[in-house]
Amino acid sequence: MxxxxxxxxxxxxxxxxxxxxxxxxxxxxxxxxxxxxxxxxxxxxxxxxxxxxxxxxxxxxxxxxGLVTPGLIDAHIHMLSGGKLLSHVQLRDVRDKQEFIERIRAWAGALPPGEWVLGGRWSVETWRQPHQPTKEWIDAVTGERPAYLPRMDGHSALVNSAALRIANITRHGPKDPVGGVIDRDPATGEPTGILRESAMELVARHIPEPTLDSKVSALRRAMSEANAHGITAVGDIPGLDDLRTYERMAVQSLTLRWFVYPTTADWVAAVEEIRGFIAKPGWLEIRGLKAYVDGSLGSRTAWMRQPYLGNPPDRAEWRGLLREGVADGRLARNIAAARAARLQPMAHAIGDEANHLLLDLYEQAYGDPRAARCRIEHVQHLLEGDIARIGRLGVVAAMQPYHKADDGRYAEEYIGTQRCRLSYAFKSLLNCGAVVAFGSDWPVVTLNPMLGIEAAVTGRTLDGRQWQAQENITVGEALRCYTSAAAYALFAEREIGRLAEGxxxxxxxxxxxxxxxxxxxxxxxxxxxxxxxxxxxxxxxxxxxxxxxxxxxxxx
Incomplete structure (x- = not known):
């Protein structure tokens, strides 16, 4: 203070x-x-x-x-991933199979032999004729260069045959890892090249680690990009093993305030590791730790109470995936460790059952979680009763409004109109007294906060339709979610997020x-x-x- x-x-x-x-x-x-x-x-x-x-x-x-506002605060962002993506192949804006292949061909052809083809952030839902890509699409244009190309949400990835060989993924094995799926041809067992959730790590672990200097440069590129969009503070979510990169970056002057929430599956060990972190008060501080409960709607891995619509016959009851560590009680132990260490817990939950489960865990660990400002990241689909429960418990709903514009194009196809009534419940949450903090989730979607505000205010999807208009909020409410409410979510509301004396x-x-x-x-x-x-x-x-x-x- x-x-x-x-x-x-x-x-x-x-x-x-x-x-x-x-x-x-x-x-x-x-x-x-x-x-x-x-x-x-x-x-x-x-x-x-x-x-x-x-x-x-x-x-x-x-x-x-001209309009003057407080500096905008992106409460949920992945700055290191975003900075890296600025120097990788960009697939977010492709609109068909041929453009997808040609973009990768041009990028791969400019790389040195053997270098990985990285980048991506593709979404077939935006294509003129959506088709799930396979390794065969890109094998001919990547050759022996291994390719790892995550979908826009980061919860599934397309890899080529060279990458599958490096990871020793064949028609004979391995089995699906806990919390993940290796997509296979049902007739032959041959991997298609699509890996979901924890299965992505089977290939990702083989990608050469960038140098410390290159990661620092990526962070500083991301910092400049954020400033150019009116962002002056972030709730940043790196990996636990990237903390030394942040310390090195902060040796030089900063133009952004960073509140960091390292992601790790073991918070007990993380509590000890972050004790030695060299903070820069007011500019770079660790606020808490992050975990995952489930996946995403677009990858059909968000954990739902009822099955998805349109499941293939061999997965008729598919409800999504719980991430490793949830069912065996590790997440509950993690939350207890955060409470003991006075660290703020945050966890990714998108599906309605995932959000319900996480609320149970917070309530069991804290009784009254309000003072701890426990965070749920995304809060996209909810069950009846859980909207009011979030407000009653004082749990922070950290939401990314641009996802509404994207998901609204296909959500009803995946989960039906009835369940969508409780999706992206911005207005209902605010009416129940919940703190709703906005962010972008960049590089999953655009960094531009004005496009996020547009989605929250207008309810327009990327294909121009109105969706969930009853949850639209005012411009003032949306700005508050990007300023004072986001500051509250970061335990920084006495310093930033308002234009007031002091x-x-x-x-x-x-x-x-x-x-x-x-x-x-x-x-x-x-x-x-x-x-x-x-x-x-x-x-x-x-x-x-x-x-x-x-x-x-x-x-x-």
Missing amino acids: FPLMLFAAVVGQPPDLVVENARIWTDGLPGFAENLVVRGGRIVHVGTADADLSRDASLRIDARG YCADFVIWDGTPFASEPEWSKIRPAAVFVDGRCVYSNDERVGVAASRPADAAAP
């Missing part, structure tokens, strides 16, 4: 920065403020113009009526506004982004100052 004595000293100094002639959304004051004064990296005034407070400012910015001077001046009667969502972009009162991104002459982002932040 910012020391009050230090804040009092800052108030007495000349201002570093004044933003005037603005429409400042404060999430606390009625209407919009027009003037913002910053000293020593802190906000000392928000409201109408104050000549005395603004006198002798080092920098004055005329916002020309708070960190993290804010965005926008080009365009979501408050317009018919916003052009894809064209709303930051004109300038400030973190700690310092401009870290700018593309607008009205700011009158170049971004002071350190050179290393943009390092390749």
